[in-house]
Amino acid sequence: MSLDFRLLEEKWQKRWSDSKVFEADPDPSKPKYYVTVAYPYPNAPQHIGHARTYTLADVHARYMRMKGFNTLLPMAFHYTGTPILAMSKRIASGDTELLHIFKDLYGVPEDAIKTFNVPVNIARYFHREIKGGMQEMGYSIDWRREFTTIDPSYSKFIEWQFHTLSSKNLITKGAHPIGWCPSDKNPVGQHDTQGDFEPEVGEFTAIKFDLDGTSLPTATLRPETIFGVTNIWINPEAVYVEVDMKGERIVVSKQASTKLCEQMTCIAVIRELKGSDLAGRYATNPISGSKVPILPAEFVDPDNATGVVMSVPAHAPYDLLALRDIKAKPDILSKYGIDTGIIAKIEPIPVVQLSGFSPIPAQDVINSMKVKDQLDPRAEAATKELYQKEFHTAHMLPETGKYAGLAVSKAKEMVKKDLISANKAFLFYEILNGPIYCRCGAKVTVNLLSDQWFINYGDEGWKEIVREHLGRMSILPEDLRQEFINVVEWLREKACARRSGLGTPLPWDRDWIIESLSDSTIYMAYYTIARILREAKIDPSVLSDSVFDYVFLGRGDHSKLGIDRSTAEAMRREFTYFYPLDSRHSGRDLVPNHLTFFIFNHVAIFPEEYWPRQIAVNGSVLMDGKKMSKSFGNIIPLRKAIKIYGADTLRVSILSASELMQDVDFSDVLAKSTKARLQEFYSFAIQYADADPIDVLSMDALDHWLASRVQKAILQTTAAMDCLRAREAIQTALFALQQDIMWYFRRRHNCCNDPKARGIVKYALEKAVRMMSPFAPHLCEEIWEQFGNTGFASVAEWPQAEASFINEVAEISEELLKDVVEDTAEIVKVTGIVPSKICYYCAPEWKWDIYLKLLALLEGGADPKTLIKEAMKDPDIRARGGDAAKFIATISPCVVSMPKEQRRRLVSSIKIEEEAFLKVNSDFLSSYFRCPVEVYPSDSPAYDPKKKAGIAVPLRPAIYVEGSACSE
RNA sequence: GCGGGGGUCGCCAAGUCAGGUCAAAGGCGCGAGGCUUAGGACCUCGUGGCGAAGGCCUUCGUGGGUUCAAAUCCCACUCCCCGCACCA
Known part of the structure; x- marks a missing residue:
């Protein structure tokens, strides 16, 4: 009896839409509930990852609707932004990679793609696609309110x-550096670059060293180390230019001069010179006034920042290595006509104190990481590591004047600010993770947008x-x-x-x-x-x-x-x-x-x-344990998934696989097993479609037990729903309740033709259908209809626990029976006896008295440590003497470790008549173990060959299994 | 570095806030049996170790501590994931 989920889903979606059940209008007579979920950006079809957020929002809305709220769940489409523009451009230029994604991964038809050279057509196409998916998922959206952000x-x-x-006054204007394509004259984001790299903009401080009237701006990420400069590095083979910058003469690498044009106006190149022309000259440190030599170094990249580097050998591994290299090969200097004597005088100048390191930390790092020379790739790692440590934990040395004692992180900002305001430095922005290329092929640079608008979220x-x-x-x-x-x-x-x-x-x-x-x-x-x-x-x-x-x-x-x-x-x-x-619902990102x-x-x-009342956040979805991504090829478009598994299956799978913030691991097996469960729920339920209504008056203990369990399930599911614990709600409403019904069946000897029993099972199922309706709405509507209800399950009243059906005695008794079955089975299993007769011996009155007394004492706040002493104070117990003491000693550990809730139930319920209860149910036990079952009071058993009766404890009858031991 | 989340018996994953029914739910996988010509589907049982009486022993990232009692509370350590922006 296979069920066509898709057919059923279409049927109910049409009915919902025709009857406008999810359209919400103001109704002052009803309380409202308003749920929204982040609207989608239509540049791709949605996949099951998106579905999690939307499904949860929908489940929430459906739940509140059933609770009687006039609930609104609307949807719109976010066209705003640049990625669609970039995609359109790529399509127009015949980008085969993107065409492949659209055609093969997303299944976009050829003639639709033809229109994609107009950006908004991409948005419109995926808008329709996404909306279709949402409708097929059965989301209870009021579509009359749909809009787009354009x-x-x-x-x-x-x-x-x-x-x-x-x-x-919350909008401000200012300068802002961004990744920029000099050819397109446009900002570039991740989607505009070859290989989708997000340009990272770094801020260098270009400190102006005086060079005979012109200045040499050394670019650094660590302006605070200006105090430790021993020399300046330039690349001797690179081309440098002298430029006019706002009326000031500066010397930077040729590449840097181009970049400066993007970052400020008024750059005019005056003349070109070679790096080697600079080598050997001296420049003046703007803070200390000391003169330092300009030396050649291969590691200096003319295409990074200004192409001029200040050398702080105490704290920068590169600088120390370059000095060492030069000392080892002084002929480099003579090649550029520099007196080799000057390097002998250069000694590292410590600037900061880093605990656990020598005064020259750069040396320590080079040694420990075994960095060979300035071209060794490990030099980079050494630099990073040292910088991290110093930035976060080091402090400025006394020699640094007003900055002495400051944390490096603080000093860095202060030195930078001071130098800039004294016009001794300017900021230079550079792409840190470069080179990055725009899709047009040009290399991405940094542009300083001087009239950028901001929303000032920093406003205190x-x-x-x-x-x-x-x-x-x-x-x-x-x-x-x-x-x-x-x-x-x-x-x-x-x-x-x-x-x-x-x-x-x-x-x-x-x-x-x-x-x-x-x-x-x-x-x-x-x-x-x-x-x-x-x-x-x-x-x-x-x-x-x-x-x-x-x-x-x-x-x-x-x-x-x-x-x-x-x-x-x-x-x-x-x-x-x-x-x-x-x-407000959204993903955690x-x-x-x-x-x-x-x-x-x-x-x-x-x-x-x-102002908003609540935010609800959910985790993401993994596919077979891996993050979904285009490159893994493990993205399942939502509509495809719906075709394969069906909407209800997807909804339940995604929400039942883990709790709110955890990532859900979606997989084919998960979906298939969920589908089987739902199918089973359906086939089972409809067998009871024509059952009579529950007949309260004729209910026996077992019926009362099931009815009570149903109330507990309602309470627990409702509590879970209130904090959107969808997983727990599904577990309780579907799986736990189903297990109880199965137990009920076994207890009825798997024979439920009795109209009375059918009535109570239908009663339980009816509650389960309501509670499952937010999760598997289509399936539940179908069952609901077959149950003979008019109206939609989607707007049926959420069940409320009926206090009159809660029956602790029935539940405790049934638990006793389950325990007895379990213990007996354990004995049979361990001993290998094939039972020919089983005897149960129920604890006598006096044990019950003590048992309940102990529980009452604990409930009254008695200390578990002194419980036994406390109990022995009781004259009735003392009167019993040794037996009582022995009994207390055996049961007190289990009494003490009993959970509070259970203890309260036992203390507040009336006493369980064990013997009578087991006698009534001895038929069941007998058929379960396929042998005769006898029940005796343990203080006067008619048959007790192995003297087991004495160990009987309340709710734990003594058991004697008689039979032949299996020879194997 | 800062901030957030996480590490549970093959895998996924509950349980942790409110300590005790926790050898620890549920699903998957695996094993045995039933049903079948067989396979699949389905059902039953098992799935840390030991056990010829319902029990005992060792487990919840590591190491300490608090408690009658710790997966759960406290301290320290360790490993993994994510965010740190102008991008939806």
Whole structure:
């Protein structure tokens, strides 16, 4: 009886859509719940990794809907940004690698690709693709509110956002270095480079050493070591130029002069000279005034920074090595006509004190890492290691004047600042992980954008409000709260606009496009009005700031907005009904940026009552234990996965494989076994479709047990759902409950034709179907319908535990029976006896009295150490004498180690009538072990050949197994 | 370096916040049996060691400590993953 999941899914998706069950409108008579999830960037199809976040959000929305909330889950598409532009360009230029990805990996049809030379067509194509996937997954989205971030109305909304931020002085302007293609005259991000390398920009301090009236800027990452300079290095074979920089003469490598042009204006080359022309001359240290020689060194790369390096042999392994090399081969000097005597005088000058090292730490590192010479690759590693250590732990020596005693990390900043303000240095930016090439083939350089716009997340007043609100927000999982707090602390100014890309132009400087992390922080508010804007056919041009002020801030007079009054009021109603956002869902990679910006922008723009309530974050998905990536070829597009496994299977697999923040390891076996489970659940459930309703009056102890277990499952599942522990919810609602039902079956001798039993099983299944409905909605709708219900399971009421069905005595008794079965089976197994008769001996009254007394003592807070003494104070127990003492001694360890909850249950329940209970169920035991079963009181057993009765303990009857030992 | 997450009995993975039902759920894999001409599917049992009576012994990254009791709490150490931005 194989079930066609796809057919079933289509059936229910159509019905949901036809009946508009997931369309939410304001309804003041019902409480609302508003869930959003980060909208997708449509430059590729989604894969099962994306599905995790969206499925969890959907499950959450579905759960809240069943709990009676008027729940809204909308979706939109984030067209903003540059990657789509870059892709379009690559397609237009016939890039075969990308064509291959589109065609073979993503399955994009040929004629669609033909349109991809227009960037927005890529977005439109994948938009449709992603949306199709979401619909096929059965997400309960209100599609009427869909939009894209390049819709003109959305742009007006973003303009309003930026005007509002600006009016609160949260937008600043400044200089910002970025990776740059000198040929395209455009910034380059990772997606613009050959091999997808993210350009890393490093900041060098170029310190100006005076050279007979011109200056020689030595570029360094460690300006604080200026005190230890013994000489300057240049590459003797490289070409240097003397240039005019803002009226000042400087000498740098030829390559550096080109780069300086990108980083500042007014560079004019005056003359070229060879590196060797500089060698042997002296330059003046701008801080100490001492003169140091300029020496040739091969390791100096003219294409790195200024091509001039200051030598600090005490702390820089390269410098020490170069000096050593030169000393070993003084003829290098004579080759360039330099007096070989000058190097003899050069001695390293220590600048910082690094504990655990000699005054010349560079020497220590060279020795320990066995670096040969300046061209040895280990020199690089040695430099890194020493720099790390010094930066974080070393302190400046007394010889460094005002910087003495400062930590290197502090001193570095101070020296840099002081030198720059004294015009003795300037900043020079360089690509650190270069060379990196733009896709056009040009080498990426650094450009200093002087008029960059920022959102000032470093604003202390703003941070304070964010901190305070964050403290009130719910963060799921709670473990992530600290990370959010940290992010708020180190957030600084964030560049918020770019020169290119899709998106909204900055309203006051239209050469800039607002970048994607800045135009996606408050759009959850836009969903509340998107439908109205479309339905009322509002012309975007009338969406002035005052309209948004009215709708979102309740400011202004609606008669002067320039739009229809009823429309304005409808938008305001919609916003005030659904806002604040109750839960924001996203993957954990967005914690340090989007999710935090989201809080920042909300508290800056909206009134306090509309600030977000909760953030829910989930981990990612691995494929067969490996990260999904194009190069591994292990990405399964979502729609393909749906075709293979079905939506419900995917939903349950992804959410049941691990808890919230852990990575899920998806695999074919996981999906297949999940599918089998769901299939089994379905086939099992429909067998009970026509069962009678539960008949409370005729329920026996076992029925009460199952009914009680159902209530426990409801309680536990609900608690798990409340903190989005989807895995636990599925485990409980599906697997645990199923196990209980299976046990019930065995107890009924696998025969459930009895209408009464069928009724109770259906009752349990009906609860399970409701609880599974958020996870496997299509399958549950199908069962729900076959169970004879009208309406959708998707909006059925979430089950509530019925207190009258909770029956601790039934549960304790049933546990007793399971324990008895288990213990008996253990004995049979270990002894190898083939049982011909089994006898059980139940503990006598007096043991129960003591047992319960001990439990009560512990419950009353007695110290486990003195429990025995405490118990012996009791006159009734003393009266029993030795037997009692012996009994207490045997059971006290197990009484003491009993979990609190169990102890409480036993103390508060009425006593279990073991003997009667086992006698009633001796048929079951007898058929289980295929032999006669007898139950006796242990104080007067009618048959006890091996004298076992004495060891009986409450809830642990003594067992005697009689039979022939198996000879093997 | 800073910040965050993690290391559990073949693999995946619960359990840790609130110490005790924890030799430690569940899934996968593996082994035995049942069912089948066989395979698959399915069902039952087993899957740290020992055990002819329900027990005992050794385990939760490593080493200490607290406690009647530690996978769980405290301290130290170690290894792995991720982020440190202008990029979605």
